[in-house]
Amino acid sequence: MYVRKSRLLTPGPTPLLPAAVHAMAAADRHHRTSEFRSVYSGVIEDLHYFMGTRNGIGLFASSGSGAMEAAVSNLFSPGDEVVVCVAGKFGERWVQIAERYGLDSVILRRPYGESVAPDDVRTALSVHPDVQGVLVQSTESSTGVSHDVEAMGEIVGHTDAILVVDAITGLGSSTLNIDDWGLDVVIGGSQKALMIPPGLAYCSVSEKALKRAETATNPNFYFNLRKHIDAGPRGDSPWTPASSLILGLAESLRFVRQVGRDRMVRNAQLLARAAREAAGAVGLRLFIRNAIPAGAVTAIRPPEGMDSSEIVRAFRERFESIIANGQGSMKGQIFRFAHLGYFDFHDLFATVAELEMILQLLGHEVELGRGVEAAQAVYLEAVASEESGA
Amino acid sequence: MYVRKSRLLTPGPTPLLPAAVHAMAAADRHHRTSEFRSVYSGVIEDLHYFMGTRNGIGLFASSGSGAMEAAVSNLFSPGDEVVVCVAGKFGERWVQIAERYGLDSVILRRPYGESVAPDDVRTALSVHPDVQGVLVQSTESSTGVSHDVEAMGEIVGHTDAILVVDAITGLGSSTLNIDDWGLDVVIGGSQKALMIPPGLAYCSVSEKALKRAETATNPNFYFNLRKHIDAGPRGDSPWTPASSLILGLAESLRFVRQVGRDRMVRNAQLLARAAREAAGAVGLRLFIRNAIPAGAVTAIRPPEGMDSSEIVRAFRERFESIIANGQGSMKGQIFRFAHLGYFDFHDLFATVAELEMILQLLGHEVELGRGVEAAQAVYLEAVASEESGA
Numbered sequence: 153m154y155v156r157k158s159r160l161l162t163p164g165p166t167p168l169l170p171a172a173v174h175a176m177a178a179a180d181r182h183h184r185t186s187e188f189r190s191v192y193s194g195v196i197e198d199l200h201y202f203m204g205t206r207n208g209i210g211l212f213a214s215s216g217s218g219a220m221e222a223a224v225s226n227l228f229s230p231g232d233e234v235v236v237c238v239a240g241k242f243g244e245r246w247v248q249i250a251e252r253y254g255l256d257s258v259i260l261r262r263p264y265g266e267s268v269a270p271d272d273v274r275t276a277l278s279v280h281p282d283v284q285g286v287l288v289q290s291t292e293s294s295t296g297v298s299h300d301v302e303a304m305g306e307i308v309g310h311t312d313a314i315l316v317v318d319a320i321t322g323l324g325s326s327t328l329n330i331d332d333w334g335l336d337v338v339i340g341g342s343q344k345a346l347m348i349p350p351g352l353a354y355c356s357v358s359e360k361a362l363k364r365a366e367t368a369t370n371p372n373f374y375f376n377l378r379k380h381i382d383a384g385p386r387g388d389s390p391w392t393p394a395s396s397l398i399l400g401l402a403e404s405l406r407f408v409r410q411v412g413r414d415r416m417v418r419n420a421q422l423l424a425r426a427a428r429e430a431a432g433a434v435g436l437r438l439f440i441r442n443a444i445p446a447g448a449v450t451a452i453r454p455p456e457g458m459d460s461s462e463i464v465r466a467f468r469e470r471f472e473s474i475i476a477n478g479q480g481s482m483k484g485q486i487f488r489f490a491h492l493g494y495f496d497f498h499d500l501f502a503t504v505a506e507l508e509m510i511l512q513l514l515g516h517e518v519e520l521g522r523g524v525e526a527a528q529a530v531y532l533e534a535v536a537s538e539e540s541g542a
Numbered sequence: 543m544y545v546r547k548s549r550l551l552t553p554g555p556t557p558l559l560p561a562a563v564h565a566m567a568a569a570d571r572h573h574r575t576s577e578f579r580s581v582y583s584g585v586i587e588d589l590h591y592f593m594g595t596r597n598g599i600g601l602f603a604s605s606g607s608g609a610m611e612a613a614v615s616n617l618f619s620p621g622d623e624v625v626v627c628v629a630g631k632f633g634e635r636w637v638q639i640a641e642r643y644g645l646d647s648v649i650l651r652r653p654y655g656e657s658v659a660p661d662d663v664r665t666a667l668s669v670h671p672d673v674q675g676v677l678v679q680s681t682e683s684s685t686g687v688s689h690d691v692e693a694m695g696e697i698v699g700h701t702d703a704i705l706v707v708d709a710i711t712g713l714g715s716s717t718l719n720i721d722d723w724g725l726d727v728v729i730g731g732s733q734k735a736l737m738i739p740p741g742l743a744y745c746s747v748s749e750k751a752l753k754r755a756e757t758a759t760n761p762n763f764y765f766n767l768r769k770h771i772d773a774g775p776r777g778d779s780p781w782t783p784a785s786s787l788i789l790g791l792a793e794s795l796r797f798v799r800q801v802g803r804d805r806m807v808r809n810a811q812l813l814a815r816a817a818r819e820a821a822g823a824v825g826l827r828l829f830i831r832n833a834i835p836a837g838a839v840t841a842i843r844p845p846e847g848m849d850s851s852e853i854v855r856a857f858r859e860r861f862e863s864i865i866a867n868g869q870g871s872m873k874g875q876i877f878r879f880a881h882l883g884y885f886d887f888h889d890l891f892a893t894v895a896e897l898e899m900i901l902q903l904l905g906h907e908v909e910l911g912r913g914v915e916a917a918q919a920v921y922l923e924a925v926a927s928e929e930s931g932a
Binding site: 168350 | 548558564570572575608639642643731741760763858864
């Protein structure tokens, strides 16, 4: 009846950067030419900037789960003991991968919506002195919770174990000082802050971790870290690269350099705060409890007695917008919308206005405009602070 | 100085299908929606048509090497004996993967340009009765040679071993009756006959092979075959799919259905024959010896005393066309150009005309037009045969 634009408000995939879309459409290029090698080595260099690390970086044609497997299959041997932090669906994935590779997991599990405390990691490491690694999500996108990986890096850094951080959703939406904090492996994807479709994963790997790879006995081939880390700076990949996505990624990383990586993070963090304030202003509660909220995604409980699926469906049917339901046991209990990458306050104001109307149409009492007003307040405060030079 | 269009004449990536490019540019879609699930399950169904098999199909976000690893890590256990047919660079890759996974390889190696005879496989299987699998390329794209996988299927089918066929270049450019010939695993990629960029791999897996997967002990996670084969027909993937490439693949497979899979193969085979005739007509020799030539790619020796790199460079510098040099030890010894997927006689006539001029400019005596004439003869014969209803 009316014009409606389709929009992705999910924590991956996120809205695509137009310049990247155009580059991907011009993908009839061969990957073993000097032109493409120059694009590829530039992507590796720009990933160092984006991630803020001097560690070697491996870039894979795969989803993020492939890079998670890479960490486990390259760095550990069957029988190795690892601590696995589980506070959501992606923590559970660490458990599955560790099991597949014969690791002996010490699982630190917290109820969904909470996070694993660094002190629990400290205790686990002292009770299990043979632990070889700690596996964790920096941002658990299924619940909207962040882990304090800075504190974990400090703790793990005093041991021989290595800290493996799934930052697929965290990179570009939260501060991660990889080298200073001792984050040995940090994993990212293409369809989050980097604004292109899924199909690429990458990870930085510390010398401490690479040393371990030399003696680890689990088999790997496609995801061999050393091969990828050595080849990338020369513009090469051990196997045929996903060339269209690489060309798109080059444009996305150019955009990141223009905006600045810290400002990308502040953008997400500010939007996240505005989203939380807006949720509160329309009478909704956040899903997280006693945890650091994510910059990438906000998980919100529906009003008492309402199934969150109704809200997800209304966003799609009324506004052609895709927001995320809860996953697994959280389905129907929460809805999640993202605010990272190519996402701005304009997007947020409209999304909050739509949420207000959806809640009202579903019978929840809302004073229209209160949520938007809360988001506006966050925006105006940030602008004032910026213009006063703070 | 003059307008020159850039062209990919390499055996992967191949020229992109415009409809697929357009679909990939409209990739801001979420992969867990009913709309995308319907695209994904349609892709799986159309892959069954393209491959011509009822076997289950796994589809991965990876390059073809990932699916090669999938076959080894899912179907075999450390210590298993396998026969590996090596007649080029991709045969060597089988050896590497098998070694990584602790297999005991019986290597049947032939000089590059030749192929492994089915009788050699038969002999190896009788000398090594405990062999659990045979690994081979249907088309070895580094040399332009085809293996007789029909005869190998007959031989292996009488044993408990399974036949694993890398058909990344062979699918869509040569006849492969997967089910009738007993090809247990057949592996394909996206950047060959399927006319989209690299980043997707897929494989069909027979019941005999899946049964073996139940007891094989090598670890795998990202490339788990059973998970992918079960999820695909429902429109699901175990991990986030490479959604832009999936949308492009849907268009490519629609094109394959329009042309017809057998006619796709005949197109490549006819172009390959015309390419071989043209090479002979300009006084060049083919690289293959006593082997079935590939439908996908033709490998040609340069004139005596000429480095093939000069021909490759001239194609790029004079005509903006990318043809392939020899790989590894074959570099400088051969040049290769492809004729599969979105490639027609128009492309071939011009390529041959350019080759004639390049050879002349490099000092090789060529009567201009003789190569083109040879290609025209193949075309006209095919047209006459088709129009007479043969």
